[in-house]
Amino acid sequence: MSSQKITTNNGILNVPDKPIIPFIEGDGIGPDIWKAANKVLDAAVEKAYDGKKAIEWKEVLAGQKAYDKTGEWLPQETLDTINEYLLAIKGPLTTPIGGGIRSLNVALRQELDLFTCLRPVRYFEGVPSPLKRPEETDMVIFRENTEDIYAGIEFQEGTDEAKKVIDFLQDEMGAKNIRFPETSGIGIKPVSKEGTERLVRSAINYAIENNRPSVTLVHKGNIMKFTEGAFKAWGYALAEREFGDKVFTWNAYDKIVEEEGREAADKAQSEAEAEGKIIIKDAIADIFLQQILLRPKDFGVVATMNLNGDYISDALAAQVGGIGIAPGANINYETGHAIFEATHGTAPKYAGLDKVNPSSVILSGVLMLEHIGWQEAADLVTKAVEKTIASKVVTYDFARLMDGAKEVKCSEFADELVKNM
Ligand SMILES: NC(=O)C1=CN([C@@H]2O[C@H](COP(=O)(O)OP(=O)(O)OC[C@H]3O[C@@H](n4cnc5c(N)ncnc54)[C@H](OP(=O)(O)O)[C@@H]3O)[C@@H](O)[C@H]2O)C=CC1
Numbered sequence: 001m002s003s004q005k006i007t008t009n010n011g012i013l014n015v016p017d018k019p020i021i022p023f024i025e026g027d028g029i030g031p032d033i034w035k036a037a038n039k040v041l042d043a044a045v046e047k048a049y050d051g052k053k054a055i056e057w058k059e060v061l062a063g064q065k066a067y068d069k070t071g072e073w074l075p076q077e078t079l080d081t082i083n084e085y086l087l088a089i090k091g092p093l094t095t096p097i098g099g100g101i102r103s104l105n106v107a108l109r110q111e112l113d114l115f116t117c118l119r120p121v122r123y124f125e126g127v128p129s130p131l132k133r134p135e136e137t138d139m140v141i142f143r144e145n146t147e148d149i150y151a152g153i154e155f156q157e158g159t160d161e162a163k164k165v166i167d168f169l170q171d172e173m174g175a176k177n178i179r180f181p182e183t184s185g186i187g188i189k190p191v192s193k194e195g196t197e198r199l200v201r202s203a204i205n206y207a208i209e210n211n212r213p214s215v216t217l218v219h220k221g222n223i224m225k226f227t228e229g230a231f232k233a234w235g236y237a238l239a240e241r242e243f244g245d246k247v248f249t250w251n252a253y254d255k256i257v258e259e260e261g262r263e264a265a266d267k268a269q270s271e272a273e274a275e276g277k278i279i280i281k282d283a284i285a286d287i288f289l290q291q292i293l294l295r296p297k298d299f300g301v302v303a304t305m306n307l308n309g310d311y312i313s314d315a316l317a318a319q320v321g322g323i324g325i326a327p328g329a330n331i332n333y334e335t336g337h338a339i340f341e342a343t344h345g346t347a348p349k350y351a352g353l354d355k356v357n358p359s360s361v362i363l364s365g366v367l368m369l370e371h372i373g374w375q376e377a378a379d380l381v382t383k384a385v386e387k388t389i390a391s392k393v394v395t396y397d398f399a400r401l402m403d404g405a406k407e408v409k410c411s412e413f414a415d416e417l418v419k420n421m
């Protein structure tokens, strides 16, 4: 079996039996969790296909390891390789706070135009959770991944650049509400119609393909009208224009309320639900954070901008047991390019201790196996995670909250998963 590249034809992947898939080990806990994931994913593929399929892993460098070896944090060769091989899986990469290099994670998403950050959130039976009914949290986050205040367009307080932008805003744009212009840093928040539309389109397509009853557009459009408010308006317009009678929007609901009253609007929505139409609704970001805790059953697919999606990801992860079990994928649904990675970061205090939960990156690997159509291998891993957690053999993060659990190391948890396949 010779190893080959995965290729694409109009976004449809052509996957050989032995695809070459690049990986980035990552900083901090990265080496520990990647080693565990590598073992589990290889075992699942071997078992599912009896040795007739296998992944050939190809290391590419980023972060501290890249800097130590090449003097660059994100070598061009890494970007070129992922671009060429279409997919990659990565451990977390460190971003210093308040100075130093900008996020390599964000750079990878921007450089490869991986416009969706997909983060499914589901409960595994037996995981300790702060909720009474954690199984009701079952959502898929579609986070815009290339724009927003997260794009990193910022000017530091006290610099000529910050002064120039502030002078421009005050003198030429009539801005009167910069409270302390002499000592302000400035951040810019670009949110585009194209960026919004491709994200919302992907979210609705996902909802249709996966029988999810609703897509909620989460925004702070009451305050940031022309960025977050526009996201909501463009999202509704796209849903109505491109998905027609497959969806029923709260925009349409509001129009019926105006013309015929609330009872007629409620009736129209109930009929749409009965016909299996996807309800496209919206929520303002602050109240949304309350609603996901108090009535999580109301939400299926969540489409939102970059910063909101970052906060929502960690909040929802906590509802189902924490960031140790929160997978993700950065995907361009138009080209098929994708990088799979955990939601969490490098957890530096645990680096090299062989201690943390590898489930997030392992389940990111499950998303990768599903992305290439290797569902049998993906299912083996998911079932092994279910079985292992149910048997109360867990890493420290779950063990500290579970009665009667056996705490194991990161590597031992991976061994247990392999045993339970
Ligand atoms: N995509 C990426 O590569 C990301 C990178 N980062 C970067 O990571 C660095 C550290 O960020 P920080 O804010 O501390 O967040 P982290 O997600 O790295 O860690 C915060 C805490 O979350 C818990 N945690 C994280 N991963 C695991 C795991 N696998 N198993 C169990 N528990 C886990 C630990 O909790 P406890 O202390 O309770 O045990 C840990 O102390 C920063 O440089 C940040 O920029 C952050 C997010 C994403």
Ligand SMILES: O=C(O)CCC(=O)C(=O)O
Pocket (backbone or CB within 6 Å): 093, 094, 095, 103, 104, 105, 106, 310, 313, 343, 345
């Ligand atoms: O890039 C980083 O350091 C943080 C990114 C992050 O928190 C995320 O994407 O969820």
Ligand SMILES: [Mg+2]
Pocket (backbone or CB within 6 Å): 310, 311, 313, 314, 343
């Ligand atoms: Mg985050």
